[in-house]
Amino acid sequence: MARTLHRLITALAAAVAAVGLLTVAPANADVTPYIVGGTRASVSEYPWTVYLASSSGGQFCGGTLVKGNKVVTAAHCTVNRSAASTRVVWGREDKQSSAGIVASVTNIWVHPSYRTATSGYDVSVLTLDRNITSAYLPLASSADTALYAAGTSTTILGWGTTSSGGSASRYLLKANVPVVADTSCRQSYPQYNSSAMVCAGYPRGGTDTCQGDSGGPIVAGGKLIGATSWGRGCAQAGYPGVYARIATYHSELTAQINA
Structure with a gap:
């Protein structure tokens, strides 16, 4: 009973994006998420917000730049994905524009205890092929x-x-x-x-x-x-x-x- 679709379905995501249908479901079919009831946001105000895309360009998940070459995302977005088939797009508020940077991914770390999103451990870290010069977001700790x-x-x-x-x-x-x-x-x-x-x-x-x-x-x-x-x-x-x-x-x- 996760967000309905989990937010991915890796293979389907790429195929769907290729024909211009932007609804993408995740790898494990028990989650769902998009911003409902939201308003436009600026990447200049939230410069650490990035999105994940397939090698063909279809967006399938979000992420957060936490260091010049590191992005935190959900494990259900990346489990069973290859680094070679994954891109991180930074600085692109409008997905139909060519603004910002499209970085390749050189390594994907998925929490070793991850099984399903509803069981926890739903965290992943991507290593990029370059350092992006940008503000990045610090992680909350046990003191927070x-x-x-x-x-x-x-x-x-x-x-x-x-x-x-x-x-x-x-x-x-x-x-x-x-x-x-x-x-x-x-x-x-x-x-x-x-x-x-x-x-x-x-x-x-x-x-x-x-x-x-x-x-x-x-x-x-x-x-x-x-x-x-x-x-x-x-x-x-x-x-x-x-x-x-x-x-x-x-x-x-x-x-x-x-x-």
Whole structure:
């Protein structure tokens, strides 16, 4: 019961993108994310927001630049993908433009304990073939408990679909959603694991990540607190978005980032 489609389906993504249909589902069919209820965002304001694309150019997930040559994304976006078939696009707000940089990927690290997004460990680090000169986003750590407190305002970003099963956005979108209490999230999702995940959204729904936003950032306090992971549908009342809790994986991610 993840975001409906998981946000990828590697092979399908490339094929679909090739014919101009931008809805992309992930490798494991239990997640979904795009920004629903969002507004246009500027890459100059969020310069560390990137998207993942196939070698043919089709966007299938999001990510966050955390060092000149390192991107954090979701494991379900990259598991079973080859580095050679993956690109990272930086500085391109409009997917139909040629702005920014298209970097090749030289290495993909997937958390070794990852099995499915709903089981946790949904984090991955990509190494790029170059250093991108840009501001990058620091990771939340175990000291940042306040950033995970219920009610904390966060920003979600992505190029995903703007409705469940709808079309992907041409432009980078953003929205603000509050962190949801772990107890409330567990009522929505019995498999929710508060040590591995964090929920964000409104009780009434209406604003959320959706298909294609997978792996993209959820930000609070100037730090990356989560990577878009899974959820039931998109923006449904009573079913907030679920994100990989970056603080839990801080040491493992940092080791990969500094490798």
